[in-house]
Amino acid sequence: xxxxxxxxxxxxxxxxxxxxxxxxxxxxxxxxxxxxxxxxxxxxxxxxxxxxxxxxxxxxxxxxxxxxxxxxxxxxxxxxxxxxxxxxxxxxxxxxxxxxxxxxxxxxxxxxxxxxxxxxxxxxxxxxxxxxxxxxxxxxxxxxxx
Amino acid sequence: xxxxxxxxxxxxxxxxxxxxxxxxxxxxxxxxxxxxxxxxxxxxxxxxxxxxxxxxxxxxxxxxxxxxxxxxxxxxxxxxxxxxxxxxxxxxxxxxxxxxxxxxxxxxxxxxxxxxxxxxxxxxxxxxxxxxxxxxxxxxxxx
Numbered sequence: 001x002x003x004x005x006x007x008x009x010x011x012x013x014x015x016x017x018x019x020x021x022x023x024x025x026x027x028x029x030x031x032x033x034x035x036x037x038x039x040x041x042x043x044x045x046x047x048x049x050x051x052x053x054x055x056x057x058x059x060x061x062x063x064x065x066x067x068x069x070x071x072x073x074x075x076x077x078x079x080x081x082x083x084x085x086x087x088x089x090x091x092x093x094x095x096x097x098x099x100x101x102x103x104x105x106x107x108x109x110x111x112x113x114x115x116x117x118x119x120x121x122x123x124x125x126x127x128x129x130x131x132x133x134x135x136x137x138x139x140x141x142x143x144x145x146x
Numbered sequence: 147x148x149x150x151x152x153x154x155x156x157x158x159x160x161x162x163x164x165x166x167x168x169x170x171x172x173x174x175x176x177x178x179x180x181x182x183x184x185x186x187x188x189x190x191x192x193x194x195x196x197x198x199x200x201x202x203x204x205x206x207x208x209x210x211x212x213x214x215x216x217x218x219x220x221x222x223x224x225x226x227x228x229x230x231x232x233x234x235x236x237x238x239x240x241x242x243x244x245x246x247x248x249x250x251x252x253x254x255x256x257x258x259x260x261x262x263x264x265x266x267x268x269x270x271x272x273x274x275x276x277x278x279x280x281x282x283x284x285x286x287x288x289x
Contacts, residue, residue: 013162042155044156049163061172081267092243107180
């Protein structure tokens with residue numbers, strides 16, 4: 001139970017950071033990327049600060065034998081720069097540029113039930129489902145071909 | 147639509163995002179990646195893999211109400227694009243983060259903090275394509 005209460009509190013800290021920083025406000029996000037127009041540099045500070053705190057904090061945490069409530073750290077282990085990573089990231093960038101929402105900026109404000117937020121959420125979930133199906137059939141196709 | 151430069155809120159907000167990322171690693175040993183946390187809800191490896199995701203999401207979604215209690219208003223969410231842009235954008239974000247294995251929080255913050263070559267590459271690519279998309283929609287098509 002302590003584990004879930006702690007996790008809930010961490011979610012609340014993350015959500016508060018997202019809301020305070022402006023990451024959940026598409027107008028602000030899109031202006032950060034609009035260097036040739038109404039540029040708003042705020043998001044640069046959000047990313048640099050979040051990265052600096054995480055960089056320093058990870059160095060302290062990952063020195064420990066393991067996390068508080070689990071037996072080990074679950075760190076992504078892949079190192080290969082492959083086609084899905086490159087094309088997926090480019091696709092995500094186009095979507096972020098069209099809408100102004102990234103998944104981290106979106107999740108905390110789904111609970112506002114704003115119309116545009118719900119439209120984006122439904123479309124994003126559909127996109128995730130489509131990509132998972134496509135990836136599964138790609139993997140199956142490769143398995144059958146060999 | 148102009149938005150004002152908000153250096154204090156941006157820095158404090160970024161620090162909270164970083165703090166949450168560090169705390170999630172210290173407690174559950176997990177990366178604070180919105181994509182992975184959400185995707186795992188639909189395909190958890192067991193009940194112990196689902197409960198923390200739901201608790202984390204519940205905490206995130208409490209934030210707007212904390213904001214309401216603190217400031218007297220819901221968070222500002224200005225959407226300066228059409229509904230079609232939101233829907234197409236949402237689809238592309240969902241497809242992109244699934245194939246790209248992450249987004250701004252997972253690759254841009256947690257992965258970059260671990261100096262992961264995959265995350266550094268992914269972040270450089272999506273930031274460039276986001277800027278390019280904004281330039282095309284605002285200055286080439288929308289001009």
